[in-house]
Amino acid sequence: MLDEKLLTYDIEGNKAHVCMLAKQKILSKQEAAEILAALSSLQKKAESGQFKLDCSLEDVHMNVETAVTAVTPHGKKMHTARSRNDQVSLDTRMYMRDAINELSAALMQLQHSLSQLSKNDCPFPTYTHFQVAQPASVSFWAHAHWHGIERDLQRLSQLYERVNCNPLGSGAVAGTTWNIDRDYTSKVLGFSGPTANPMDTVGNRGELEAELLSAICLAMVHASKVAEDIILLSNKRLIMLPDEYSTGSSMMPQKKNPDPLELIRGRAARVLGLYVSAITVMKGLPSGYSKDSQETKYYVMQGVDTSLAAFSMLAKILPKLKFNEDKIIEELEEGYSCATELADLLAAKGVPFRKAHEITGGIVKGCIAKKKYLSVLSATEVSRLAGVPIPQKELGEATSIDKVARFAAKYKIPASSAYSSALKQREKLLEDAHSLLEKEVKAITG
Amino acid sequence: MLDEKLLTYDIEGNKAHVCMLAKQKILSKQEAAEILAALSSLQKKAESGQFKLDCSLEDVHMNVETAVTAVTPHGKKMHTARSRNDQVSLDTRMYMRDAINELSAALMQLQHSLSQLSKNDCPFPTYTHFQVAQPASVSFWAHAHWHGIERDLQRLSQLYERVNCNPLGSGAVAGTTWNIDRDYTSKVLGFSGPTANPMDTVGNRGELEAELLSAICLAMVHASKVAEDIILLSNKRLIMLPDEYSTGSSMMPQKKNPDPLELIRGRAARVLGLYVSAITVMKGLPSGYSKDSQETKYYVMQGVDTSLAAFSMLAKILPKLKFNEDKIIEELEEGYSCATELADLLAAKGVPFRKAHEITGGIVKGCIAKKKYLSVLSATEVSRLAGVPIPQKELGEATSIDKVARFAAKYKIPASSAYSSALKQREKLLEDAHSLLEKEVKAITG
Amino acid sequence: MLDEKLLTYDIEGNKAHVCMLAKQKILSKQEAAEILAALSSLQKKAESGQFKLDCSLEDVHMNVETAVTAVTPHGKKMHTARSRNDQVSLDTRMYMRDAINELSAALMQLQHSLSQLSKNDCPFPTYTHFQVAQPASVSFWAHAHWHGIERDLQRLSQLYERVNCNPLGSGAVAGTTWNIDRDYTSKVLGFSGPTANPMDTVGNRGELEAELLSAICLAMVHASKVAEDIILLSNKRLIMLPDEYSTGSSMMPQKKNPDPLELIRGRAARVLGLYVSAITVMKGLPSGYSKDSQETKYYVMQGVDTSLAAFSMLAKILPKLKFNEDKIIEELEEGYSCATELADLLAAKGVPFRKAHEITGGIVKGCIAKKKYLSVLSATEVSRLAGVPIPQKELGEATSIDKVARFAAKYKIPASSAYSSALKQREKLLEDAHSLLEKEVKAITG
């Protein structure tokens, strides 16, 4: 029962709601104290794994209420001024807050692994159309992926603010006429404030879930790209996979297969499917609550679990990769990867770019025919073809893989993500709210 | 050829690039002046629709370069320090900036239509499980949808910042060794600054396109929800569709069909499909540029056009809706929509909520059996069943649809979207950059 | 561990493989006998739930081999002339065969529920654009849905033949040079014959899984349509939901919510998402086996479980529906549902159809204005408007809902699906093969 993941949030939410009902005199202090004591003891059981959800009680909410009512008859008053619709929205938002924070931490861990690689200025090929393009460096490659993840972190950070609004008080769909205090529950649950409209809150369930899945989906596309690079380049032996992250074949004794990387790639597909399910569930539903939207709770949980595992796996693999410099240089030479530099050199000497491009194309063709690399070209030869004098030194620099790769190595990964302090602050706010709620509970239970 | 949409952006981008090359002495002033003059004259032709793209020239970039080179041979130098990969990324980002601004304006127009409805405090049903839930008001309904759109605007606004980075200088995949000035091109094209990594910029093409499609997708889900409400409630004659937005049947003479609303609902599906295409294109591609990603350019254009049409249609229909108050009241009475208020009243008088809920359930059942509405209940009867005295006045208020609906009418739509000044500022910045660029061009062409 | 579902298939497949190895003298009779005895005893344990898969052993195949090898060292020879790639393909195909048969049976059960309704010739509305169109009957409605499902059954039946080919012998990707007998394993496992190409068999893993998900998806769309009809028409009280398949609200005491129907509708979305995942996993993978495709095994299992539950739930609900004839007639009268018949009558009397359509439109408008139904129109009035004489009797028949509905009642559901004998035959073939295999096993173990 995936609702297990919501249990602690449901108890916490119940505590906040009951404290508020007491504060507003909707419950007497005595009633509230009994309920809160029951909730606290339930929480302890839940934390130690002793409280198992009973499927016959439909959902986590009825499980908790039933357990409380078994201890005190006032449990029946706990649901005053509330509906399961705002309650599940509360639980899901609390879950998503933690999920976003965990995902952010996992992506920062992945960035950290990339940072480690970025100390490596070993030349590394770039590709376009999966054909060798220009020389770069391992650090350049790491820097590129680091920045893709940085946008993922930004998206998560911005989404957090949309999630972090308090749905309590939305009732079934139209709010409640009870004199409740939504600011109070916002404060003790760490929300930035109450949501604006009950029907929007309850009826657009699935929207933020879908947005989270979409953010995860893009992050998984980034991860799948890293995985694909390693799979393809380990095939070419430019990268060597660590033994502990590759597996053998049951039939072919020589194999070292990049299974975990293939799974990362494959699981990007799973998250896309979950997103599609979430949108398709919502599309065309009328306003107000429809049961269909309950499905989105499970989609988001599956998406979070799937991607956390993938990010963490990738973060572990990256620092263990070995880069085979000899093979890499060979790949770059054979790919005539300095041709662009050469054309740029010609253009710098006054040949119009399109013309320089054309001449260089001819030079490369000639080299291929004679099976020689660009780095052995003589300045005389090139000057003649270009129609302008090209100094040997400059030619040498333009066609030296090492020189060109060093240019790429200038890209430096920042010390940490720009969103790392935001993450810390969010975690702090949640902790503070938690302590405040506990204080409030104690003030009532004595 | 969908590339038509990129033509003016491509010309503008060329201008900025050439001004920069001149400033950096990569082109002589004379060369730059000739190219810029050719570009300006091309721009005029483009604006008056006289310049048609030639499909045999592959893409918009080669079309522009060919046209310029026909006027001046220096056209061949225009591509110095650039690749089609950063050029198309530039065009697409400029297109997406305008698209986001247009979408924002269209959504604000839709919000405006909802604002007009929000003056209407006619009672209106809320539903859960498409069964009558509680009385609310037309204004409450409009308020709910307004807030959904507000989140759409927030998403677009945040995405704009990610889009608004200058890709020029990324080259084919690994940047360029030419001494270019990316801050300069950023300034004259209105970007907040250059992108961080060339391979990330070029290789993650499709990511921001997908994010835009995802943001549109959620907005279309919101629109489809409004459409579905109107379709369903016009079937029940609670809402009357304007003649000009409904069509007849070729076979059934009595019909007034909500065709445009059905299309809005259906087109949410189209946008989801485009998003799926975009993610599926990218998933599993290696780093660097792959041609597949070109597809995403068309997906985003189709998604933008589809949704702009839908938002604008909905904005026109909303103010023309007629609400049939008699039928609405009947719907609410027949749906025993004040039952929650009644249960709350009992609970307020001290009956535990779960008990109050149960008693009210029994009262409703009795009413259904006797075919009478809650509003005719006597206080004596209810007091007896509740076991606590319920004053007639309070009972009357709890079961009066009008009274309860008035409660919902308190939700007030803000004067304008919180993102409207951001939109204006973005538009202003683009205009300013445009003027600056023209000034720079003139400084060179004289 | 979802691999549990494959356990019995894996054991059965192992038995067939070992019998074949013995027949081909690749294993000695003694070796085979020991392995088969171990497999049989494992099968008994598995059937009684005593054998649990150990996750640390990677997959079901290694679990089984390890268990066998614990009993006899010859277990290490069981994998001769085989790879996990053809083995998992075997298990999955065996699983899918049973799944297709179960799905077919569940859909036939749903057809049976529709058959029961088809005895009900109570009038029933048809809708276009969710506006009342023409009168039909409950039997007509059931007949329509019956035929949609009939196509689902056809699809499953045709897919079965594609699934029912024996992958054993495909090896890891390129077959095997061992002298195996693929016809023999086909026969004892009930396959129509061996697959044609090893790389196609192993590398296109996911294709038939996706096709099954697509077939399920269309069937779920059909189910979602039935569910949507009942949800919408129970809102209008034309259909009354059985108590045992509707739930209450935690806040609103008057509610009777169609939860299970909403879940059926929502779960169509889940199956679509699983299909998307399956295709996205495969798209762009190179030939041969990639680990990513393993994911599709789980997608198909989730899709099968989800849809089986939905079909079976719907089959239970349908016969319990109550149709409220009074409300239905009212709906049809208020919808002027006989307008088409009236226009047809005019056309039959010589008025060109487009003209007749127009005149009838006018008549309907007049009726709406005077708040009267078509059924009370006088022939004199209609004759005058039509410009041709319309006899009262024929007018009465054209505008009588009962008469028109009776016309629709002529659609008769066949006694059973055209695919029911195919299903029985498939099940019989599987049973026969199973018996044959047991006989072969006994011939070896003695």
Place this chain on the structure above:
Amino acid sequence: MLDEKLLTYDIEGNKAHVCMLAKQKILSKQEAAEILAALSSLQKKAESGQFKLDCSLEDVHMNVETAVTAVTPHGKKMHTARSRNDQVSLDTRMYMRDAINELSAALMQLQHSLSQLSKNDCPFPTYTHFQVAQPASVSFWAHAHWHGIERDLQRLSQLYERVNCNPLGSGAVAGTTWNIDRDYTSKVLGFSGPTANPMDTVGNRGELEAELLSAICLAMVHASKVAEDIILLSNKRLIMLPDEYSTGSSMMPQKKNPDPLELIRGRAARVLGLYVSAITVMKGLPSGYSKDSQETKYYVMQGVDTSLAAFSMLAKILPKLKFNEDKIIEELEEGYSCATELADLLAAKGVPFRKAHEITGGIVKGCIAKKKYLSVLSATEVSRLAGVPIPQKELGEATSIDKVARFAAKYKIPASSAYSSALKQREKLLEDAHSLLEKEVKAITG
């Protein structure tokens, strides 16, 4: 206006409908003759491109009716006993029949290109996890892909039968009470017979469209796999791309990019998106016709056009590929691709398979360390490690790439697809029906 594609079908359908109305005496012979003459002249205009659809007339149906009515006032009678709902279903089914036939022909063309390659018994690597697995041959590779396409053809062939049912007579949603002859229109339009239920026919619009998209999607996945193979292996220079199907880079002069293959791969994504759109449109719609489903008409047209272009491009590229045998042999040697054969040899000599697998793993590791290939191993060395005598001749055969590849070359592509005669028969039936209809028309127009 995509409806252009339906124009000839609409005219043809109108002819059949009018002939039937005449035969049933619903229209007089004179009326029918005038309408048919107008339709025939319109058809000529349409064929010569002189008839352009007018967007203000909503759809193709109203365009045709308006054009006919401009010639004869009896045009207004043409719509008798029909609705646009069955009319568009007719047009779409006629379109889909032709589309399925065209797709089948294009896929057979692709099979033909593979057949040509299959004469090539040059060794070729197989991969699992994109790591070299075992030696096979180009012919084996072609054979694998041929068989994937054969299943695509089977699916299309089976779908054709579901499409090829006559929807005319379904009316708007509930059929018609006119005394029409559906068998007659079936015959002259080449359908196998009328559909079973009007509401099913009209309300499940989109279902067969989605199924066609799903069939295309799987075929595109097959095509994307071929494309991916060529992209990856041309990177490794095992395959050389023809110049005419590769493009240069605007920046890098040395590049030869596989653009068309990348587009094929990318467009598989587009078709998946179209499928998702189609299903999402339908999911949750109630019975009967909803306008949303109109969208599916465009999805299917886009999907057909996209995939026809892709299949035809791939069919052209395949015969032009050059296979670099030296590089292929090197790839296979370096990948120790005969390891499985070696392990099998050991197992054949009595070493239990798991043990043989392990020993061979050790041998491979040793070879890698000593940088030598399996083909140079001595029988003495292997015998010692295996613990059983291995004859040199058998060892040589097991480790000779050529020998093993020859084994794979035994897979022979059939002379033609099993579905080619079915295609011819379908085309013949359509032609015959067309002639019959023309004869019927002439019998009336004289």
